[in-house]
Amino acid sequence: VASPNGENTKSGDLQLVSRWTYIKETLLKNTFLACAFVAVMGVALIFVFIGVRGWPVFTEVGAGNFLLGRVWSPSNEQFGILPLIWGTVLVMAGALVLGTPLAVATAIFLSEIASPRVRSIVRPAVELLAGIPSVIYGFFGLVMLRPIFADVSGGLGFGAATAWVILAIMIVPTIAALSEDALESVPNGIREASYAMGATTWQTISRVLLPAAKVGIIDAIILGMGRAIGETMAVLMVVGNAPVFPKDVFSPLSTLTTQIVMDMPYAVGIHRTALFGMAIILFLVSMFLVAAVRLISRLGGED
Amino acid sequence: MRRAVSTGTALVSACLVVAALAVSGCGGSNARTNEVVVTGSTTILPIAEVSAEMFKEKNPDTSVLVSGVGSSAGIESVSTGSSDIGTSSRDLKPEEENLGLADTPIAYDAIAVIVNKDNPVKSLSKQQVKAIFEGKITEWSDVGGLDGSIHIVNRDEASGTREAFSKIVMDKEPFDPAAAVLPGTGQVRAVVAEAPGAIGYISFGFLNDSVKAIAVDGVMPSVETVFSGAYPIQRTLHFFTKGAPTGLTEEYIDYVLSPAIQDTVVPDAGFLPVSQGGK
Numbered sequence: 001v002a003s004p005n006g007e008n009t010k011s012g013d014l015q016l017v018s019r020w021t022y023i024k025e026t027l028l029k030n031t032f033l034a035c036a037f038v039a040v041m042g043v044a045l046i047f048v049f050i051g052v053r054g055w056p057v058f059t060e061v062g063a064g065n066f067l068l069g070r071v072w073s074p075s076n077e078q079f080g081i082l083p084l085i086w087g088t089v090l091v092m093a094g095a096l097v098l099g100t101p102l103a104v105a106t107a108i109f110l111s112e113i114a115s116p117r118v119r120s121i122v123r124p125a126v127e128l129l130a131g132i133p134s135v136i137y138g139f140f141g142l143v144m145l146r147p148i149f150a151d152v153s154g155g156l157g158f159g160a161a162t163a164w165v166i167l168a169i170m171i172v173p174t175i176a177a178l179s180e181d182a183l184e185s186v187p188n189g190i191r192e193a194s195y196a197m198g199a200t201t202w203q204t205i206s207r208v209l210l211p212a213a214k215v216g217i218i219d220a221i222i223l224g225m226g227r228a229i230g231e232t233m234a235v236l237m238v239v240g241n242a243p244v245f246p247k248d249v250f251s252p253l254s255t256l257t258t259q260i261v262m263d264m265p266y267a268v269g270i271h272r273t274a275l276f277g278m279a280i281i282l283f284l285v286s287m288f289l290v291a292a293v294r295l296i297s298r299l300g301g302e303d
Numbered sequence: 304m305r306r307a308v309s310t311g312t313a314l315v316s317a318c319l320v321v322a323a324l325a326v327s328g329c330g331g332s333n334a335r336t337n338e339v340v341v342t343g344s345t346t347i348l349p350i351a352e353v354s355a356e357m358f359k360e361k362n363p364d365t366s367v368l369v370s371g372v373g374s375s376a377g378i379e380s381v382s383t384g385s386s387d388i389g390t391s392s393r394d395l396k397p398e399e400e401n402l403g404l405a406d407t408p409i410a411y412d413a414i415a416v417i418v419n420k421d422n423p424v425k426s427l428s429k430q431q432v433k434a435i436f437e438g439k440i441t442e443w444s445d446v447g448g449l450d451g452s453i454h455i456v457n458r459d460e461a462s463g464t465r466e467a468f469s470k471i472v473m474d475k476e477p478f479d480p481a482a483a484v485l486p487g488t489g490q491v492r493a494v495v496a497e498a499p500g501a502i503g504y505i506s507f508g509f510l511n512d513s514v515k516a517i518a519v520d521g522v523m524p525s526v527e528t529v530f531s532g533a534y535p536i537q538r539t540l541h542f543f544t545k546g547a548p549t550g551l552t553e554e555y556i557d558y559v560l561s562p563a564i565q566d567t568v569v570p571d572a573g574f575l576p577v578s579q580g581g582k
Contacts, residue, residue: 071480072480073477073480074460075460075477076477142490147497150497150498154451154452154500155452155454155498155500156454156456156483156494156498156500156501157498158483236486240483240484240485241459241483241484241485241486242480242481242482242483242484243480244480244481246481247481251481252481252482252483252484254484262459262460262461262484262486263460265372265373265375265376265461266373266375266376266379266460266461268398
């Protein structure tokens with residue numbers, strides 16, 4: 001079949017039968033380009049919107065008072081978000097400490113130990129964890145976990161510790177799936193070589209596979225970190241939402257995301273600006289995490 | 304030939320899309336005049352919802368959409384025109400007074416201070432309640448209770464109950480910032496019902512057997528004590544409209560103020576009718 005414009009006839013994988021087909025192909029190509037562009041525009045627009053709405057906080061409140069202020073009390077015109085940053089870091093760090101071993105061990109089990117039959121049950125179960133809406137995790141935390149923590153601590157059960165447990169479970173699917181990919185991308189020859197040298201399964205996992213999949217696992221942990229920092233609804237329901245430095249992990253605290261949700265319905269004026277300022281911080285943190293993943297992957301690739 | 308057919312198909316589907324849009328547009332504008340949107344205080348939700356259902360039964364062609372998002376959000380939404388009635392369990396703030404909102408009081412409410420049922424404390428002075436919520440009294444033994452820390456359960460700042468409590472009890476002094484902040488009356492009640500050291504406050508209408516109300520200045524909250532004005536923590540519930548209510552909105556408000564609601568639904572929800580409310 002002859003092509004009217006003579007293009008691509010040599011490659012053989014794209015046979016242009018008519019001008020109409022050519023137009024269709026071009027249209028499709030541009031449609032896909034437009035779709036990708038929408039995603040990029042979405043990020044750009046959100047960034048600009050948050051930036052424009054939030055930037056005045058740095059001039060009106062002052063960067064120092066905003067970022068390092070120790071009191072968040074909008075009704076008294078005090079907009080210090082240090083307690084919220086501390087809350088975010090505390091909740092995220094604890095969740096990672098609890099969740100990472102759980103997730104990486106799950107990935108090792110799925111990739112190296114489980115029989116295909118067991119894997120066919122465990123893997124969908126782990127994937128299902130990612131599909132549960134976060135409000136369900138929050139509800140579970142509020143109704144089931146909080147009373148247990150209340151009994152243990154003698155308090156109300158709202159606090160970082162309760163959020164740790166909920167978030168640890170929530171980040172497992174993210175970290176486990178990516179870690180499993182990293183482990184499975186280790187060439188089988190390396191495994192076989194290790195076993196051929198007489199190494200046990202544990203020696204193979206700890207001395208050979210984990211170091212080989214190190215970069216992928218670190219990336220997985222960083223993305224899990226992003227999930228933990230950004231999670232809002234589930235955390236909101238179990239932390240108690242007190243914008244202070246908590247005296248222990250069983251006392252109410254607040255994070256950047258939960259405080260935005262709590263305050264957004266009624267915030268006006270500079271208070272609303274401060275909430276957008278907090279959104280800028282969250283946006284920058286997530287940009288930093290994505291950049292870190294890319295950088296580590298690239299450096300790791302050069303090893 | 305193939306080309307002609309696909310162009311034709313495209314034209315037909317485009318026509319269908321346009322037609323569908325036109326139809327749905329018409330449907331939307333028709334429904335609008337038969338619809339009253341009521342948004343705001345979660346405290347007023349029981350009254351607004353029940354009267355909406357009864358109103359719809361009497362006027363089958365209409366629809367009254369009720370949602371509870373907090374008093375401040377209700378006032379915000381009626382002033383921007385997203386809803387026809389903004390319900391609020393607090394008075395307007397000074398900066399809200401020039402929004403052109405017309406106020407219709409629909410009931411009176413009292414706020415009960417609640418503790419766990421196992422807590423032996425029966426009575427507190429208003430000053431003690433204030434000091435507890437300020438974080439100045441932190442041990443139950445300081446107010447005649449058992450050993451153990453006081454755990455405050457506060458409401459979020461969008462809550463009308465918190466606003467009223469802050470005004471009536473706290474004299475606008477700040478709450479203890481380390482207190483747990485929960486986004487709903489039901490949550491406050493559920494947490495206080497479980498935690499032995501907890502103290503919170505909820506609308507009198509939401510009081511039930513799962514928690515224990517505290518006598519304030521020696522007066523227990525009850526329909527009688529609120530009505531007589533003896534109970535110190537009480538407030539007015541409002542319907543706000545943008546300008547004087549008209550049309551279906553006015554009909555709905557008149558219905559809420561009629562004996563059908565005031566004599567049954569309002570007392571059932573634990574509030575006092577406007578006709579009798581003593582302040």
